[in-house]
Amino acid sequence: MTEPAALQPIDPAVIQEMVGELARFGAWGETGVNRLVYTPEWVAAQDHVAGWCTEAGLEVERDAVGNVWGWLRGRKPGPAIVTGSHIDSQKPGGRFDGALGVAAAVAAVRAVRERHGTPRRTVGVVSLCEEEASRFARTNFWGSRAATGTIAPTEADRMRAIDGPTMAEIMRDVGLDPERIPEAARDDIGAFIELHIEQGPLLEAAGLPVGVVETITGYRQYWIDLRGAANHAGTTPMDLRRDPMAGAAEIVSGVIDTAHRMGRPAVTTVGRMTVEPNGRAVVPERVGFTVDARHPEPEALATLLARHEGRWAEVAARRGLGLAVRVDSDRPPCPCDPALVETLAAAAAEAGVPTMRMTSGAVHDAMQFASVCPVAMLFVRSRGGVSHSPDEDTSAEDAAAGVETLARALARLAS
Numbered sequence: 001m002t003e004p005a006a007l008q009p010i011d012p013a014v015i016q017e018m019v020g021e022l023a024r025f026g027a028w029g030e031t032g033v034n035r036l037v038y039t040p041e042w043v044a045a046q047d048h049v050a051g052w053c054t055e056a057g058l059e060v061e062r063d064a065v066g067n068v069w070g071w072l073r074g075r076k077p078g079p080a081i082v083t084g085s086h087i088d089s090q091k092p093g094g095r096f097d098g099a100l101g102v103a104a105a106v107a108a109v110r111a112v113r114e115r116h117g118t119p120r121r122t123v124g125v126v127s128l129c130e131e132e133a134s135r136f137a138r139t140n141f142w143g144s145r146a147a148t149g150t151i152a153p154t155e156a157d158r159m160r161a162i163d164g165p166t167m168a169e170i171m172r173d174v175g176l177d178p179e180r181i182p183e184a185a186r187d188d189i190g191a192f193i194e195l196h197i198e199q200g201p202l203l204e205a206a207g208l209p210v211g212v213v214e215t216i217t218g219y220r221q222y223w224i225d226l227r228g229a230a231n232h233a234g235t236t237p238m239d240l241r242r243d244p245m246a247g248a249a250e251i252v253s254g255v256i257d258t259a260h261r262m263g264r265p266a267v268t269t270v271g272r273m274t275v276e277p278n279g280r281a282v283v284p285e286r287v288g289f290t291v292d293a294r295h296p297e298p299e300a301l302a303t304l305l306a307r308h309e310g311r312w313a314e315v316a317a318r319r320g321l322g323l324a325v326r327v328d329s330d331r332p333p334c335p336c337d338p339a340l341v342e343t344l345a346a347a348a349a350e351a352g353v354p355t356m357r358m359t360s361g362a363v364h365d366a367m368q369f370a371s372v373c374p375v376a377m378l379f380v381r382s383r384g385g386v387s388h389s390p391d392e393d394t395s396a397e398d399a400a401a402g403v404e405t406l407a408r409a410l411a412r413l414a415s
């Protein structure tokens, strides 16, 4: 391998052009993208990424769920160093979420090949089929879960898209056989590095282009169902009501206040609520709502969750309300591999890219790969901290600084 310092740097215009090319598939308005998994625009985008891989001199492989892999084969057999992200979007989302990580992966691995020729270890690119849960409300990480072998055998038949059909039906429509999902599981990944936009305001506040992620947050998502007694809003005295809205109001303000009082980086969100019968002059019978609570440190997450669970138990008991609690997802914090974190930091320093260490408050495909190999993440500054929106933006210079860091890290790991 040659000395990286003498090399042609990553060209910001090239990365910007790649992001722009992908954004044409499912373009939404001036700057947005609406590209749900297994739609025609998604198929075209994955084909485009496969074309990039071929142009970059990589060996293209498509797996049973439609992930696209590009391999730069190393001289030595053994597990590969893989980088990539997801190709699907929110509806609509921005052009950078996931897509920048896919473009960055191809550009970085191409740079490794152009700068150093055949590496010692195999280096791979992956464009994962689905991460956002935007077409299937209760299924996400379809691509990374398939690759890590954690999709349950009947899941494709059970999971329904928001618009009706099952995952299995939708897969067949694009020529994929859901029976073959287990074949997508791999045992040849030795490390996974994901470059992603930050989707938050911390890098911008710090005036830095790139962050090295040390931990991806843990979280639990609940559905809370409170049942009381529906009655007339005018004739039922306040002291005789069993009002689930009054209970919900106490719980909602309580859990949000708890996260506030714990301080950063604790976060708790109530984002959805349903009311039955939902009438202006009716004390409700039933109020249901989501609670999403997150913290990157295991003990602090446990404390946050315990306080929330205590809150709704106490309020429901005191108000005589029926309480049902469903946990929809539950993940412990995911630490990034310390050696990979150091490699990324060293690569950034070598490239002259200023960075800081940070935690990810959003969940990412890298968490799934953590069950099979060491993982790490690079964040690139998001303008205004905006994400999951067509207004998402990242400068070409910041994106290129991220890709340069990634390319140098891959070269170090593969040599």
Ligand SMILES: [Zn+2]
Binding pocket: 086, 097, 098, 131, 196
């Ligand atoms: Zn993403």
